Amino acid sequence: MAENQKLISKKKPTFPISKLLAAFLKKHNRSSKISILYNDLLRFQGSVSVFDKNDEDTLWVRTFYSEWDREEIDRSLKKIYTILHSDGNDNTIPFLNIDAIDFCTFGNSKPFRIKVRNILNDNFTYFYVKQADASRVYGLELEHILSPYTINYLVYKDTLIEEHISGIPGDDFIENILPTCSRSEKAQIAKEFVKFKERCFIRLLGDMRSYNYVITPIHDFDKIVYKIRAIDFDQQSFEGNLKVYNLQFLKENQKMVEMVSKRLENSSINQYKIEERSYIAKRMISSPDRIQHIIRCMKHDSISFPKHIERLKQDLIDYVGDVEFKKCNNMGEVLETILIFVKRNYLDISSKELF
Structure with a gap:
């Protein structure tokens, strides 16, 4: 690991979203108003470590919120899911459940991973809530344009929403x-x-x-x-x-x-x-x-x-x-x-x- 540390800076700063980049995001439908921000999710009152199937620490923790906060947070996260994956229509919200909100203690971005389940068929997927960083936004957009793969993400103020990439x-x-x-x-x-x-x-x-x-x-x-x-x-x-x-x-x-x-x-x-x-x-x-x-x-x-x-x-x-x-x-x-x-x-x- 010491060899890699010589190549890579120990800590990369978060770069703000510029006005030009914000205009680009708006023009290409990458910007959408949402009712909950990254900092709101930091209000969790407790957490427990998440272990994988081999009982090894994943470096993610499962967060817990007060009953009042959790109700508001769940509603907002369901709305974000509908915006990210469809047209933002509220009709599907009653059929969604937020099964888990996990927080990663490893890496620069310290993201939240949201597990969303369809209660009608038990299918589930994830999306991520992160601090908006210009470097990461450029990386996502270049991935969408230049790679064989499309990618969904949204930016609002200082919050970045990313879809889960399976694999x-x-x-x-x-x-x-x-x-x-x-x-x-x-x-x-x-x-x-x-x-x-x-x-x-x-x-x-x-x-x-x-x-x-x-x-x-x-x-x-x-x-x-x-x-x-x-x-x-x-x-x-x-x-x-x-x-x-x-x-x-x-x-x-x-x-x-x-x-x-x-x-x-x-x-x-x-x-x-x-x-x-x-x-x-x-x-x-x-x-x-x-x-x-x-x-x-x-x-x-x-x-x-x-x-x-x-x-x-x-x-x-x-x-x-x-x-x-x-x-x-x-x-x-x-x-x-x-x-x-x-x-x-x-x-x-x-x-x-x-x-």
Whole structure:
């Protein structure tokens, strides 16, 4: 862990939502008035630790509120659920129950996890209530635009609502499931890891340690296909060390990196990286206004420190060999420069030995 601490800042500050970003969120229906804020949920009067099926501490605690507060909180959380997942209609609220409100004591965001159950059929899902942080909002939006996956979230004042992303936590998968996978399954997972690594690297999504992404098995005829998705967007374009954005340098991913080197030839690795860059370029071309708008917000925002920006610029110049990064004044301009290169097929890093 000490090695990772040298790469990653011990504590990332929370950056406020700027007026430009707030305008973007409103234009693209990411902003909605809600009746309960993150700070309201901090009023819990007691809690107990939540343990997993193996009786290990999950670092989440189950919160308890006064009877008066709980009634108001439950009603507000049900309303948020209907806004996030449908049209905000109150007709479904009587059929919803808030089974649990859990608080995470680990990490920067200290989120609340809300378990919502449909009392008619006992189906349940989760959503999260977090402090609104500009870095995380940029990360969520870039995930929605540039990745193969859509994502739902809402922002109101200093509160961020995120949908739950289903999957097996990467650290759990690597430890307990990966060893049981067949050779062909490991080769397919290695391919997905290469593409996932490339996607995070290009869009400057950092700190993708194994517990910050999930692996989802999908049954496809006579085989299982595994997909990898980020679930933590706190480190979007913040750190100055380029290695933070490269999954191979995070020791929690070492088993995945070793699997890639065993299961894939260099030519295949380069092919998958080119495929992912091509996909990102196509996404930018298909949503030009939206990507330009969010990048414009980033260019006028402060989501990192000057020393981080200078370090990252120099690392990119050393890595890519292009001095265009010298002109960048902030993280938005750095990311824009990378994406322009990707779109124009000028950023060719396929010859780099990343694994």
